[in-house]
Amino acid sequence: MDQIQAMRIFARVVEAGTFTRAADSLQVPKASVTKNVQALEERLRVKLLNRTTRRVTVTADGAAYYDRAVRLLADFDDLEASVSQARTTPRGRLRVDVGTSVARLLIIPHLAEFQSRYPEIQMDLGVSDRTVDLISDSVDCVIRGGELADQSLVARRIGNLDFITVAAPQYLERHGIPRHPRDLETGHRNVIYFSPVSARRYPLEFHKDGEVIEIAGPAHLCVNESNAYIFSLLAGQGIGQASRFQINEHLKTGQLQQVLEDWKHPLLPVYVVYPPNSHLSAKVRAFVDWVVDLFARNPLLQGQSSL
Structure with missing residues (x-):
């Protein structure tokens, strides 16, 4: 044996x-x-x-x-x-899981850079907004937004997502521009995100001068995947809240328009997470260091608190 x-x-x-x-x-x-x-x-x-x-x-x-x-x-x-000096030449298969928007807008567009730097690492890239079990699913590390529910995991904060309230111009032409968050409770259609795991609905959240307002309903549409959520807003389904990172290009082209600018939303922290009992191998360390640098290079992922 x-x-x-x-x-x-x-x-x-x-x-x-x-x-x-x-x-x-x-x-x-x-x-x-x-x-x-x-x-x-x-x-x-x-x-x-x-x-x-x-x-x-x-x-x-x-x-x-x-x-x-x-x-x-x-x-x-x-x-x-x-x-073997594996630290200078990381190698092996690396299993990473990331959210759909981060995969589409950040990881995949820059992945060739990582592959060129570490040609002996073969990556399995899981893309989903669902929470994965790092241990039972044999995942080396994940990138996720929001506070961690499992405090036993090792997490490194690598960025922040700054959320703003937006709608498509065609929607605002039909329904008007809201002047106060309470306007969303009547006469408007709201697009809400819900968890693909727990089905929990996340209300639209507004902060101003110590006042906090949450608009949970009525929700015209509830969506559980971040890219589909953005496409719903682009299609004029209603008013929603999305990070500047996700919708920056749509704001530049005028496909989405910011509303209720005086009301802020708390920053959403982003972490790279790995299991505590797993040795941080050369390949995982290489990916974590690369991701930290990748996030740091993007100002839309390093939002400062606006509350």
Whole structure:
């Protein structure tokens, strides 16, 4: 038995929650995963996992072994990296997940720059506004906006999104220009964003001189994907709130027009996030550093608080 390999496989099973998902993420047969875990248990003479037909759970001994194993594996990877100089030449497959607007407007247009700098990194780029489980989905890091619900994750703030209230000129011609947020409660159509995971609706939010107003309804249209949300506003569906980063070109061309300019919206922080138990490998560190620089170069992603 290759003890290091067996430790890696055991750790992946704990993180993935099933032998099948662990095998898929490691790209090895499920039988090989099972055999390695059984051999590890026989070597240690303890039961590491409780198995059911649908899921595996870690035993008390298994949890203690896992905590030590992931630290040892991280040290082992550090040792190999220092010898092979992998830090100067990051390599391997990198799984990244980003929101749809950030992917379309920032990551993909500049991706050739990253690939040219790190030609030995192969990237799997997941694009979705849905929240992913970094551990069970075997994702190395994600870029997401908003405060983090899972405080166990490691997060680095890399930017801010400045939201403004806008509508298409054709909509304003039909319905008029609102002078106060309360005008949106009657006589106007509002476009609201809702979470693709929890279905929570996010109201239009307005701040001015210590006063806070939230307009949750009536909502003419609710959308759960950021690009579709912008296209809905461009199509004249109603009044909504979007970041300057998302709609800057549409503002320049006059396809969207800002309204209620005296009323501000809180900045939305943007983070690059990775699991705490995953070693920040050379390839992940290279991507994180590149993304930090990429965000810093775009003034629309470094908004200052306007409240």
